[in-house]
Amino acid sequence: MSVTQTHGTGVVERPGSVAEAAELLRGSTGPVVFRGAGTKQAWAGRPDQAALVVETGGLAQVLAHNPSDMTVAVGAGLPLRDLQTLLGGAGQWLALDPDTEAAGATVGGLLATGDSGPRRLRYGALRDLVIGVTLVLSDGLVARGGGTVIKNVAGYDLPKLLYGSLGTLGLVAEVVLRLHPLPSASATVTAPVPIGPAVDLALRLRASALEPAAVDWADVDGGLLAVRFEGTEDGVAARRPAVLDLLGAGAGWHTGSAEDDVWLRLVGERRAEDGTTVVGAGSRPSATADVARALVQAGEASGVRTRFASQPALGLHTARFDGAPAAVGSAVTDWRERVQAQGGTVLLRDRPAAVDGGLDALGPPPSSVSLLRDLHRRLDPQGRCAPGRLGSWLPSPTAGEDSAT
Template identity: 40%
Template sequence: MTDADRLADALRPHGGEVRTAGPADAVDGVPATVVARPVTTDGVAAVLREATAQGLVTVARGGATALDWGAPPERVDLLLDTTGLDRLVEHGAGDLVVVAEAGLPVAELLGHVAGAAQELVVDLPPDRLAGGSTVGGALSTGASGPRRLQRGALRDLVLGATVVLADGTVATAGGTVVKNVAGYDLAKLLTGAYGTLGVVVRAAFRLHPVRPDRAFGVAAGPAADVAARARSVVASQLAPAAVEIDRPAGSDVAEVAVLLEGAGAAVGRRAAEAAGLLDGRVQDEPPAWWGALPGGPGTLAKATATLTGVADLLAAARAAEQRHGAGVALRGTAAGVLHALVTGTPGATAGAVGRLRGAAPSPREGTVTVLRASREVRAALDVWGPVGGLDLMRAVKRQLDPGRNLAPGRFVGGI
């Protein structure tokens, strides 16, 4: 009996399917052998229990919009397709809470809660949202967008989760109400871990009422000036929902856009004040680049910095271009979470990433993590860079997945 046959036998009582992997069933270039698509939590547990008993490596896949982020897994014996877990379990509109299975596309969740004038403030990049990014995939990659400035990233909005561990154990942490903060915060622990600690099968999130009116303050100028103006808005009493900066590759000029949300004429007044601080203008629509990652071929990295360190990061991008001959586009929140698209040879890219890391000399001051890169670029640099707490992360991995059966090598330190 083959591995696939044993997996199919384990899944059969719970529904779903097991099939031989095809050419499209790969994770960052690493081909899978078998694909399982369970439709229940018990099915996920049965498949993982059998896979681990066989010593198989399992990697979970949702909408496949970010499978080339992180590092390639060491191998993929079993690709666990979560799209069969696609139910919206509960929408407690009165409590501003939604519970959804991991395979539900985020766009569908947003569409459902919009009917109650509510939203999950996740702000996925438009291409991931349109591509079918799922609830589980968004959690696995630690998604966040422009409005994290005021309402936090997705990890701040997750209230609880049901998770299946490598040995098939089903664990539940957190709850479905905002006041529930007791217990081991497994949901936040798994957010951004690239599926290396467990497979999320269900999650509960805090929602927000939709704010009906919005306006933008927009300005452009030398990158250092833009960073200073953006910082003044973040520190102001205007309560901006988002303050975003865009610096195209090769440019000495950057653009800043401030989002003000609320109801009525007060939004326009606040936008006018923001535009005054920016020495810019007010407009009803966001700039074309708003909310999107820097696009095109190249190496995609996530850069973090302190509020005052954003200017240093912008300066480092220009210095990297002049020193290494690479292109470095930067875009993200002025509070210090940006994405960089680096173009050039592997050597030039490695040099540019090193220059960006030099703008934040310690993990407490900022980090630069490579999300997507060619194998040649990965060979030329450390994709994770300096990471604080790595020993603790490894200890958690040993506790939750002692056999390294879940996506080994996908996360920092080979976790």
């Protein structure tokens, strides 16, 4: 059943089924924004004022869980933490540990934003775990892509196309996922090292046969490197001597709640506090130290305080900027140019609205931008889906076009 409420100037709707969602979109006009838990609404560019906000809270059912096949189909609005609780009962989990899980992030929102966590190193991103999707386009067309089995190459891979689409192609309504068994043992090794040596260690860990599940670094007390191992009791224990040897003096081995504390601390180093601007970036793993150095330079040049956190074995980084909005804007732009110059990407996350005034949210478009525009034009012909979120890459339709229907 659809729940209607007004919120700000846009109408907020909460459809209770895929059919309702399709009906809602078919029967409406104007810009629309899709929202799960609302933890990442500001990512990339800020959308124009929406006429309609479609919340996925009514699409939060577990549609099918087949423990023996290790697959689950869920409504897109199901919060990840609820899903994990359910799966845990069967000794399984969706192998994804994004920072926003605790804030109630939904499965659909995580797919649309391409968010992931440290254990992506071992299990891949949601892109690698999604096997099927139901998509509702802005003209009400409902399309399924993929399937319900983990191996399937029939038709175009719509599920993965939606990864990182930021709600610009349509509403992710249902998601089918591949699951993993919960590991029976886990341990985390920490070492106090600055970023330079940390990157070196991360690459050596990746080149070793130790198979770390996560390698994380944050700027805590001059630098804290954390390396997580998962598997059987024997398997985890067997790695201990080699890892302690590799990480050297000062390395500590943590399990149980001490291990949880390590990771909570690292998550804290990526979180947005009031007034902080948080920016994500990706690069080749070996470029991590350069990306960190570029951040320091960009911060210094604009007189902005910066902090760096990274998953150096993956080449995924988080930068935090604190300072006057205009200065932050120029520091972000500066850093983005430096990261892009070496082939990296940058995505704006949370920030005070004032920062947006002084910066192009997306920066220069990639070489594939015309393909992206063509694709967008075909899937969202009226340009209704979150216009403005991909900023200059997907220009908002003119008012005339928008009201044509």
